[in-house]
Every structure is written in C-alpha cells, then in structure tokens.
Amino acid sequence: MTALLAGWAASALPTQRDESLLGYDFRQERLAPGNDGEHDPLSARALALRDGATAALLVSLDHCVVSVELARRLRAVAAQAAGMQPGEVIVACTHTHSAPLAHDPALGSGLATALPHVSTDGGTPEQRVTARLLAATADAAARAAGLRVPVEAASACAPCGLAYSRRVADGQGVRLCWNPEEQADLHPGPAEDPALAVLHLRRATGRSALLFSLGAHPVCLGKISRVVSADWPGAARNAIERHLPGCFAVFGLGACGDTHPWIATQDDPAALVPLGEAAGGLAAALAYAARPGDGLRCAQRTLHLGGGELDLAAWAVGGAIVLAAPVELFQSLSAELRRQIDRPVVLLSNANGWTGYWPAQADFAAGGYEVDAATAAGRRPGDGEALVAILVELAREVAAAA
Secondary structure, three states, X not given: OOOEEEEEEEEXXXXXXXXXXXXXXXXXXXXXXXXXXXXOOOEEXXXXXXXXXXXXXXXXXXXXXXXXXXXXXXXXXXXXXXOOOHHHEEXXXXXXXXXXXXOOHHHHHHHHOOOOOOOOOOOHHHHHHHHHHHHHHHHHHHHHHHOOEEOEEEEEEEEOOOEEEOEEEOOOOEEEOOOOOOOOOOOOOEOOOOEEEEEEEEOOOOOEEEEEEEOOOOOOXXXXXXXXXXXXXXXXXXXXXHHOOOEEEEEEEOOOOOEEEOOOOEOOHHHHHHHHHHHHHHHHHHHHHOEEOOOOEEEEEEEEEXXXXXXXXXXXXOOEEEEEOOOEEOHHHHHHHHHOOOOOEEEXXXXXXXXXXXXXXXXXXXXXXXXXXXXXXXXXXXXXXXXXXXXXXXHHHHHHHO
16 A cells, blocks of 8 residues: 655745736726735645655645636646646635736636726736746645655544625625625625635644635735735634644635625735634644545546636545635535535635636526626526536545545
C-alpha cells in the first residue's frame, strides 16, 4: 500500500496602486482608477498530493474571477511547473471582491450584465496582473510539488452560520439584501447550506495543511472600499494559522451564489476580524475532530451545460469528497448535493474558471438579479439540478474507487 504524500507552498501576489479592483461596478463607474494599497496581502496557495501513480494539485488564488480559458492557461503552467498533467490540476479563485482586475478578454460577455462599466481587455496594469497570476501559480505549484512528504489525511464537516440568504421575498418578487444594516426593511434568513468542511493533512512532525470550504460571498468590504484584501477568507486563514501553530490554511469557496456574510458590503476593514474568527475558529476546531480516511482517487469531466463549457473535478481523499466546478452555485443546490453524498464535501466553486450564477429551478420563477444574469449567460431552469446530478456521479465514481 502506498503512502499519501502532500506538499504545500504559497507565492505572493503583490499589487501596485494603479491596478483597479474588480467586484463592484460602482468602482469603475464612480471612483478613480487604481486602489489605496494593501490592507492585507494576496497570495497563491498550492496543495500538491500524490498516492502512487495518482496525483492532484490545487492552487487557490486570492482573485475574484477568471474565465474558463484563463483557468486552462493557469492549470497548464501549474502542471508544467509541478511535473503533472493539466487535467490533474484545479485552479480556484477565493472570489474576493477586493483584488485587482486582470487582462482576461474571455470574461467580457459573462461580466457584462453585472458589471457593465468593467473592461477586461485591459491596459498595462491589467496585463501585469495576469502575468503575476501565471507566475505565482507556477511558483506555488512547483514548490508544493517539491515538498511532498507522507501525511495522514482526515476530514470533518459542521454547520457555520456565517452567511445569510440575500434573496428576500417581499410579496412582489425577490429583493436583494446587499447589506442588512443599510436595508433595515429587509429581514434575510440564514443561508440554506451552512456547512463548513475541512480536509486536514498532517505530517509526522506536527506541521499540517488545512483546506477549508464555506459558502459566503467574500464581500465584507464593499463598493466604496479601495483597499486590497483577501476579505473574510484571508482573515479566516489568519485565524486558523494562529489557532493551529504550524498549520498552512487554504480556502475553497463553497456555494455562494445567493449568500452574503452577516457583515457585508461596508468599508471598515476591522469588520473582517469577527468574520475571520467565526469561520477560522470553527475550522481549527474541526481540524482537531477530523477523522482519518482513505488515500487519493481522482476523476475529471468536461461538459457543455448552461450555455458554457465546464471543467469539473472530483477527489476522494481523507474520507472527504473534494468537488470543483466553475460556477456560483445557489445554496439549495449545494445542500441537495450534500444530501446525496455520504461523506464530508469540500466544495470548490469558482474553480477551473467562472461561468456566473447557477440558480435552482425554483429560483427562475422568482426572478431577480442573479436569474437575469444566468438567463443572459444561456442558463435555463433545471441546469443547476443537472449539474448537481453530474457532480454526484463524479463523487460516487471516486468514492467507489477509493
């Protein structure tokens, strides 16, 4: 029996003041170009796994979104750097709305509905950002692969009430609650899928890596904020690494298409701390409680669905199922996904690219901002459920092989 090997490493994503931030159309429409400097640093964080002939690599970027086309370039450079195949690589974005805009022309049509004042064709600052993403991805991947040593893999999952459902029915349809403090007339309820899942990779020396996933838009900082930040996922990583000395934390975004954190779209960076402590504290606790599981099995599939091409991936490792898809999934769909899989599910949405919102069938009838964007992208009622069915198939495939 072969041993599971794992290595991890980070590469910095330093920013410059002339790089405008992506995430809110208000910035491009109303504010001056550029940013006001780094509140907290951005990075590319890589996890490299191997079990015999089976290899897998995840690179998590502190970035908002990349197209499927740019994701494939990033996966290719990561694979080359790590001595792997592109199909063995997942590149995911944390989806922070406080990171610089990249040169990514293939995003243009997808962003047009939500961010009409944003151009992804880009000048020198945007091209610099893309080059930096490619270089940091390759560097983190190479170093993580070069550091692989035997580990024990364990997983756990528990509810974390960090997020609320931003779609509020008011009797005349759906209104979007961007910020509960500003929109006091709306009363959003808890998110439908509060699951926080962790995969803990432990070395004999006591050092470890913790991959954690939770669904809540990284939008603690809002449209008038001009500081660079990894938003609440970065604060959660900091909390994990403080609570677990010697731990390397990596974030994967769960289903976030219809959720916000309870402190949302405001301009005080101090608000990142309680959100980071809430998510990071529970993730650290689950790292202690995680139960060891099996080695590594992987599967990939590319399909045409919902008006685009999707590169999907599934890993079975440490008793968990890691699932990656280039979507902003609604939480009723991710909750259904978990109901059909009898293991902790570490969901990586916004992974291997971005294709926009994926609402559940019932949400299409209610309408609203996300549904309009999904419809414009070519999505139809039932596409989200079809995607869930395929992800469940992939999960069962790798679970059966483990």
